[in-house]
Amino acid sequence: MxxxxxxxxxxxxxxxxxxxxxxxxxxxxxxxxxxxxxxxxxxxxxxxxxxxxxxxxxxxxLPGWKTTLTGFTSGEAEAVFLAGLAGPATELGLGPQVASAERKLLAALPAPWRGSARRIRSRLHLDPVEWYREAEPVPFLPVVARAVWEERQLAMSYESWSRTARRTVDPLGLVMKAGTWYFAAGREGKVRTWRVASVLDAALLDTPVQRPRGFELADYWRASVRRFEVELFSGEAVVLATRRGLAELRRINAALARAVATAASPAEGERVELRIPIESVPHAAGQLLRLCPEVEVRAPRELREAIRERAHVAARMYGTR
The missing domain is CATH 1.10.10.10 (Winged helix-like DNA-binding domain superfamily/Winged helix DNA-binding domain)
Incomplete structure (x- = not known):
């Protein structure tokens, strides 16, 4: 120790x-x-x-003095190989560098530890993309990553939900969440989150990035996620759910999972009442209709009416009175 x-x-x-x-x-x-x-x-x-x-x-x-890698333990070497999983590194354009670093580390390790470190590759594979989804094409990810590493401004065309515009930003950090790449970047004195797949073209500038004092990527991302959830889930619904209904609600998203965690577990055949966050009435109607009869919406009235209307449309479409 x-x-x-x-x-x-x-x-x-x-x-x-x-x-x-x-x-x-x-x-x-x-x-x-x-x-x-x-x-x-x-x-x-x-x-x-x-x-x-x-x-x-x-x-x-003393300037110029360096230590060696002989202090690595077997567990630490395995952790390094775990951190170097190939998928994200390849997308960032760092695949060859990661492979080269691993070869050098293997050469520096004592012989009895090399097999243990190699087993990480043969027994663990990381696939961050959700089921039934294709990985998003991110052709400009290496350019964005280089802007982050070299602390250089980025000029880009960016496609938002409403329009496409030219932007010059100060890239500050990269984040992968649920298989999707994002980057934090400053513009006009504010830091915001940008989706890498929405970058239509990008070019590095020679202008250095203006990094906000005290900026920490992990802290920014946590606060950004919390803020996004607060803004996204602006409404609330009251539902009755069976035990199976609670399990189905839990699978929809993290916000609903947190709401379900506070609910009592109903006995078999019974229902429990709980409040859940919703994005909007139309969105919630689509989500909750498919959970019928395990989940019944009690309030608000607008949501019950939206679900009833969808059910009537479906009945007419499929020839049921």
Whole structure:
């Protein structure tokens, strides 16, 4: 455990440069006193760590000194291979680089660990696209990715639901959700989410990206998803559902799954009342009609009438009075 921590200190100092004792201790989840003992042990072992005092001070490695990969554990090597699954990397145009990195890592690993690392490829495959859907064509994903990596502005034609327009944006990060690629980018002082498949053409500019201070992609994405769900599910319905109906509601989307999680489980043959979020009356009518008779809408009245009208249209269409 301590040997792994000592190696981690070396790697963090090599990667980040100067770091304070507080920052190192927080990253390693140890006390500052323990961190100082670890630094003493490193210097005793010949690792050139030196300290600079003052507000901007901290610990730093002698310039040019590098550690090696010999500190990898078998589990860590497997995790690296897991993170390098080929599908998304190939779409990003990084397939050859990932393969080359894996070959170098295999060569650096002790022989007994190589088989364990290789098994990741033969026993795990990632397919992020939902059932009954084809993967979206994303011909400009490599261009968008390069703009993100190199922090360069992107000039593009973008097709929204209402129109197609030319845009110049500051790409900040890429996200894959449910098999669909998105990227966060700033424009006119605001950060918003763009769908990569909606990019009709794109060109890199030499202008550097203006990155907002403190921007973190993971935090932005979580807040964006929450905001989208709040705006999307603007209405509410009251339904009666059987046990099977609850299971069917749960499969529709995450918002309904959260609503079902708060409901009591009905006995066999009985129904339970619960409130569920809906996007709009027409959309909810299409979703909930197919769940009849396991789910019955009690309110609002407009939704009941919309479902009744759809049922009447279907009856007339198929020759039923």
């Amino acid at each position: 301590r040997a792994s921590r000592l190696l981690s200190i070396q790697m963090m100092l090599e990667t980040h440069g100067r770091m304070s004792a507080t920052a190192l201790a927080r990253a390693l989840d140890v006390s500052v006193r323990t961190l100082h003992r670890d630094i003493d042990e490193l210097t005793s072992a010949g690792v050139p760590v030196y300290a600079e005092r003052g507000r901007a001070g901290g610990f730093q490695l």
